[in-house]
Amino acid sequence: MPNPEIDIDLDEFRGILAEALAEGGTQPLLRLTDEEIAVLDPESLTECVAPTPRIAELSGQEREWVYATALRSLVSREAVEVANIEELDAVLRAAEARRESGETPAEGTDPGSRPSGVDLDLRITPEVSLVLTLRRTAARALAVEQHTSSGRTHLLVYVHADDLHLVERVTSGGLHMFTLAASAQDAADMALLFVDPFEVAAKDGPVQHLTPEQISQQNVGRALGEAIDNALVVGQTVLLADTPGPLLTTYATDQALWTVYVEKPHALTGIEARPVGKNTLRALITKLISPS
Structure with a gap:
């Protein structure tokens, strides 16, 4: 599955966003779960500084199940379009069948290492693409950890320009909430x-x-x-x-x-x-x- 990309120069892209923020001010964007991010941008699990606490707790088999659920969620919310929908449907049905039967992966394999068993042709919506691009292309980021009796949560501020910041809040349950800050x-x-x-x-x-x-x-x-x-x-x-x-x-x-x-x-x-x-x-x- 290809990484999220934009088809214009990155500096031009940032400039357009900064102009929009100057008019509309700081604004919330979307929410994604650990599993949805893993489906949309699997390389970010190791390349981005934001944690994925939910994924870290799961076994390979459990990841296959939750990735299938995440795909359903993304499609139903129209966050993505899947061109090869028949293959996706087959993968989802196969994952559900394995879950119900209690089937475990063969020794030495990790079905959770990839979000699905097929090379999905995902068409990501502009808002989702915006978030995935900004969280991977910042020159610097502010990382904040909050420790309480309830556990640990995180907040990341990705700095792109004086008037363009992406703020990502990550709950201990693996919910990622994104905001554009002006x-x-x-x-x-x-x-x-x-x-x-x-x-x-x-x-x-x-x-x-x-x-x-x-x-x-x-x-x-x-x-x-x-x-x-x-x-x-x-x-x-x-x-x-x-x-x-x-x-x-x-x-x-x-x-x-x-x-x-x-x-x-x-x-x-x-x-x-x-x-x-x-x-x-x-x-x-x-x-x-x-x-x-």
Whole structure:
């Protein structure tokens, strides 16, 4: 199955999108599941930074079943058109028969390694093609992990231009929600709500300078130590680019939000911790997305 492609120059494509965003502003796009992404763009499972938590939990046989279901969903939602529909129907019926009979794959094979048993001729809708293209062609991306008692979720900001960002939120169940953001500030606002969902970032406090040794030995002072121990939401935000970017870790308790900012990975200095308010947190995230 071919990778998603566009038939115009990529820079021209980005320019057209930026103009549309300038008129309409930040706007939500579509939602896809892990399985649907695997069907639409299988290479992205290993080449894209966005996780696919649902796929990772499945065996090869289970993947074959869920891929068949994902194909049904994509076709019924008219997200794709399948030219060789008869072959698709045969594959879906065969997968269903194997599932009902409890048939397992032959030893050494992995039927889940491909989304189907035929070379599907998929015609992807423009909106789906847009999402698949933007998530694979960004020069840099902001990756945010949110850790709570319910599990781990992710948010990715793919940076294409000052006025063009694709935001992808990935739930722990493997649902991917996409939004086009018209500015770094809009993308930062989405990331801010992600790391501070209870909006406890109230006010700025004094800066505390730390060393890597203090962090590794958990010798970070009483206030920060209590924030770490009592955090309801822990966020890790890093800029993914050719040159590793800063790392921002957030600890949100029921009363305040602390940040630990590492300017350069493995540096002996440049580590700052402090409680922050909403405006400072937004500024930190915006600077990560758009350093200039």
